Amino acid sequence: MKKFALATATALTLAMGANVAFAQTSQAPMTLAAGEMTKAKESTSDTWITTKVKADLLTEKGIPGSDIKVETNKGVVSLSSTVAISDSQKATAVAITKKIKGVTAVSADGLMAGGATKADNVDKTKSAAADAKETTSDTWITTKVKADLVTEKGIPGTDIKVETNKGVVSLSSTAAVTEAQKTTAVNITKKIKGVKAVSADGLKAE
Numbered sequence: 001m002k003k004f005a006l007a008t009a010t011a012l013t014l015a016m017g018a019n020v021a022f023a024q025t026s027q028a029p030m031t032l033a034a035g036e037m038t039k040a041k042e043s044t045s046d047t048w049i050t051t052k053v054k055a056d057l058l059t060e061k062g063i064p065g066s067d068i069k070v071e072t073n074k075g076v077v078s079l080s081s082t083v084a085i086s087d088s089q090k091a092t093a094v095a096i097t098k099k100i101k102g103v104t105a106v107s108a109d110g111l112m113a114g115g116a117t118k119a120d121n122v123d124k125t126k127s128a129a130a131d132a133k134e135t136t137s138d139t140w141i142t143t144k145v146k147a148d149l150v151t152e153k154g155i156p157g158t159d160i161k162v163e164t165n166k167g168v169v170s171l172s173s174t175a176a177v178t179e180a181q182k183t184t185a186v187n188i189t190k191k192i193k194g195v196k197a198v199s200a201d202g203l204k205a206e
Contacts, residue, residue: 045075045102046072046073046074046075047072047150047158048102048150048151048158049072049075049077049100049101049102049103050070050071050072050077051143051146051147051150052100052101052147052150052151053070053072053077053096053097053100053103054068054070054143054146054147055143055144055146055147056096056097056099056100057070057093057096057097058139058140058143058144059140059144060092060093060096062089062092063085063089063092063093064081064083064085064089065140066139066140067081067082067083067085068080068081068085068093068111069081069082069110070097072103074104075102075103075104075105076103076104076105076106076107077097077100077103077105077106077107078106078107078109078110079093079094079097079106079107079108079110079111080109080110080111081110081111081112082112083112084112084113085111085112085113086113087113090108090111090113093108093111094106094108137167137194138164138165138166138167139164140194141164141167141169141192141193141194141195142162142163142164142169144192144193145162145164145169145188145189145192145195146160146162148188148189148191148192149162149185149188149189152184152185152188154181154184155177155181155184155185156173156175156177156181159173159174159175159177160172160173160177160185160203161173161174161202162189164195166196167194167195167196167197168195168196168197168198168199169189169192169195169197169198169199170198170199170201170202171185171186171189171198171199171200171202171203172202172203173202173203173204174204175204176204176205177203177204177205178205179205182200182203182205185200185203186198186200
């Protein structure tokens with residue numbers, strides 16, 4: 001009888017130990033998965049902020065939006081430029097950035113000071129001015145399309161690559177998208193001012 005009781009107690013102890021070990025083992029992947037999801041969400045958020053800031057800077061008149069580089073890390077946006085800008089332009093760029101949802105801080109130390117654009121730096125020929133306008137327009141369209149795709153729910157906006165050439169926008173992706181998502185992406189792109197045509201042949205169908 002004593003032997004039976006001892007054997008039962010031993011079996012119960014082993015079973016409890018196994019359950020604890022299983023619980024600890026099963027909890028570990030869940031913790032890792034939660035951590036990965038947080039990282040992915042944070043990355044998407046930073047990507048969205050960067051794209052949104054770029055779009056807003058490009059659409060703001062009076063500042064060289066296409067010459068301002070935007071980088072975001074955990075909600076902190078860093079602005080920099082390769083061209084000189086005035087203090088008022090710098091203040092405007094910072095103010096625009098601060099208004100974006102999710103921005104926790106703005107660093108504008110990388111924005112080069114040096115005053116407004118001088119008259120002697122203006123393009124001397126009409127053709128050069130036209131080329132510059134076209135390039136800026138394509139850049140603006142690309143950034144605007146990216147921003148609208150990223151903010152649209154239900155489509156993998158961050159996985160869609162956007163390229164613009166003289167108003168013709170090409171969409172492509174590394175991840176598969178459904179026909180409905182493809183249609184939505186095309187419709188969003190067509191609504192952007194300046195877009196002449198949309199090519200979605202590069203969007204991989206599921």
